[in-house]
Amino acid sequence: MSLFDHTIKELQDKLNNKEITVTDLVKETYKQIRETDDKVQAFLTLNEEDALANAKALDEQGIDADQFPMFGMPIGIKDNIVTKGLRTTCASQILSNLDDPLYDATVVTKLKDAKAINIGKLNMDEFAMGSSNENSSMQKTRNPWNTDYVPGGSSGGSAASVAAGQVPFALGSDTGGSVRQPASYCGVVGMKPTYGRVSRFGLVAFASSLDQIGPITKTVEDNARILEVIAGQDKMDSTSANLDVPKYTEALTNDVKGLKIGVPKEYFVEGVDEAVQDSIREALKVLEAQGAEWEEVSLPHSNYAVASYYMIASSEASANLARFDGVRYGKRSENANDMMEMFKMSRSEGFGDEVKRRIMLGTFALSSGYYDAYYKKAQQVRTLIKQDFEKIFEKYDVVIGPTAPTTAFKIGEKIDDPLTMYANDLMTIPVNLAGVPAISVPCGFHPSNKMPFGLQIIGKHFDESTVYRVAHTYEQAAGYYKEKPQLGGAK
Numbered sequence: 500m501s502l503f504d505h506t507i508k509e510l511q512d513k514l515n516n517k518e519i520t521v522t523d524l525v526k527e528t529y530k531q532i533r534e535t536d537d538k539v540q541a542f543l544t545l546n547e548e549d550a551l552a553n554a555k556a557l558d559e560q561g562i563d564a565d566q567f568p569m570f571g572m573p574i575g576i577k578d579n580i581v582t583k584g585l586r587t588t589c590a591s592q593i594l595s596n597l598d599d600p601l602y603d604a605t606v607v608t609k610l611k612d613a614k615a616i617n618i619g620k621l622n623m624d625e626f627a628m629g630s631s632n633e634n635s636s637m638q639k640t641r642n643p644w645n646t647d648y649v650p651g652g653s654s655g656g657s658a659a660s661v662a663a664g665q666v667p668f669a670l671g672s673d674t675g676g677s678v679r680q681p682a683s684y685c686g687v688v689g690m691k692p693t694y695g696r697v698s699r700f701g702l703v704a705f706a707s708s709l710d711q712i713g714p715i716t717k718t719v720e721d722n723a724r725i726l727e728v729i730a731g732q733d734k735m736d737s738t739s740a741n742l743d744v745p746k747y748t749e750a751l752t753n754d755v756k757g758l759k760i761g762v763p764k765e766y767f768v769e770g771v772d773e774a775v776q777d778s779i780r781e782a783l784k785v786l787e788a789q790g791a792e793w794e795e796v797s798l799p800h801s802n803y804a805v806a807s808y809y810m811i812a813s814s815e816a817s818a819n820l821a822r823f824d825g826v827r828y829g830k831r832s833e834n835a836n837d838m839m840e841m842f843k844m845s846r847s848e849g850f851g852d853e854v855k856r857r858i859m860l861g862t863f864a865l866s867s868g869y870y871d872a873y874y875k876k877a878q879q880v881r882t883l884i885k886q887d888f889e890k891i892f893e894k895y896d897v898v899i900g901p902t903a904p905t906t907a908f909k910i911g912e913k914i915d916d917p918l919t920m921y922a923n924d925l926m927t928i929p930v931n932l933a934g935v936p937a938i939s940v941p942c943g944f945h946p947s948n949k950m951p952f953g954l955q956i957i958g959k960h961f962d963e964s965t966v967y968r969v970a971h972t973y974e975q976a977a978g979y980y981k982e983k984p985q986l987g988g989a990k
């Protein structure tokens with residue numbers, strides 16, 4: 500049994516009983532990374548010296564681990580979350596020389612205050628644009644269940660690293676599914692909190708009205724514990740909500756009696772793998788046996804979600820990425836002869852194809868003459884999608900369906916077909932457009948390719964507690980969290 504098969508609570512008990520030290524934990528983390536990362540390729544930057552020094556300092560303080568919620572816990576951070584003094588690249592060439600950021604993202608500060616240990620920075624699709632990690636300009640992360648397969652994206656490095664047992668916990672970010680879809684593909688737990696629940700200060704902006712940071716873990720309990728630490732209002736992010744953060748861990752009561760589940764018929768259609776659909780139905784039976792009730796419901800505007808998202812997200816990206824011009828920070832082209840050429844060449848050389856595609860799409864959608872037809876229309880569709888959820892939540896406590904239509908696919912299989920790649924986000928995107936919270940929990944292995952996939956539980960605005968309660972009840976009954984990949988081949 501590996502140290503990382505324990506929950507945060509169990510690890511802290513071990514620290515308190517002096518069975519292990521923080522230094523042991525941190526050393527074990529780097530050992531696991533060294534043994535597996537040539538195959539998984541999850542880490543872009545390691546923070547080893549600093550992490551070991553922090554571990555030593557915590558050990559020397561001789562205090563009880565449970566005085567701090569993340570005392571001594573090793574955590575990996577997605578590379579679009581800014582870390583003071585530690586390289587932060589968004590897996591883009593344009594930021595590849597950003598070796599010494601000047602500040603920490605609020606989530607990083609909160610983790611430091613809770614005495615977590617930052618292990619290093621994890622690979623992702625460039626600027627979080629992608630569903631497979633193949634859009635990273637640095638390296639291709641692989642799925643630990645079978646390294647011929649993608650880990651999903653854009654937080655593929657975070658999900659793969661947790662699944663491979665390199666780090667017990669990681670942070671990702673989710674704009675249209677980027678935490679939940681890789682969690683589904685890698686057989687781990689990924690939470691996208693309500694928009695406004697977690698500060699975005701220091702999260703490099705992709706689509707500011709959609710982006711949210713969320714934890715990726717092996718168990719629901721650990722996930723809830725980490726969200727407790729990183730959530731809350733922040734004066735540095737005016738979109739963070741002025742609401743108390745509940746004790747999510749206290750919601751994990753293993754009890755769903757009387758809970759009402761809506762199951763959208765639009766999530767069980769052609770294109771959604773039959774075996775995935777069957778497993779979700781099995782999961783509903785598991786929850787039913789625990790006292791929940793479910794009914795088929797309709798989210799009638801689901802079909803327009805992907806188109807609306809790619810308009811809105813790309814429009815926001817075109818504005819947000821305007822700041823990368825080779826002047827203030829990041830890479831500057833060495834081949835330019837004048838200022839205009841320097842802007843153009845720095846961006847042409849610094850951004851990859853997918854990022855350029857979205858900047859062009861977004862700039863087009865926002866341009867005068869097209870704004871009403873594309874951007875405004877997409878925003879109107881967004882309102883309809885939000886209303887679909889509001890209506891359902893008048894009667895139901897949660898909505899359940901698959902996280903993604905299929906399991907992970909093979910590396911290279913979809914890279915030349917951006918539309919198919921976008922369609923993959925069918926069931927994660929509506930959640931971001933509506934701003935509600937949702938989690939992906941492992942729900943089975945596909946009979947043909949043996950790859951894992953997840954169940955998505957969607958909740959009401961700021962009701963992460965119920966989402967966690969349902970997720971925990973299902974997880975404990977189903978037991979998939981106990982499965983581990985044998986790195987290198989199919990399960």
Ligand SMILES: NC(=O)C[C@H](N)C(=O)O
Nearest residue numbers: 627628629674675676677
């Ligand atoms: N960023 C995300 O949440 C992933 C989504 N597939 C996108 O490419 O936009």
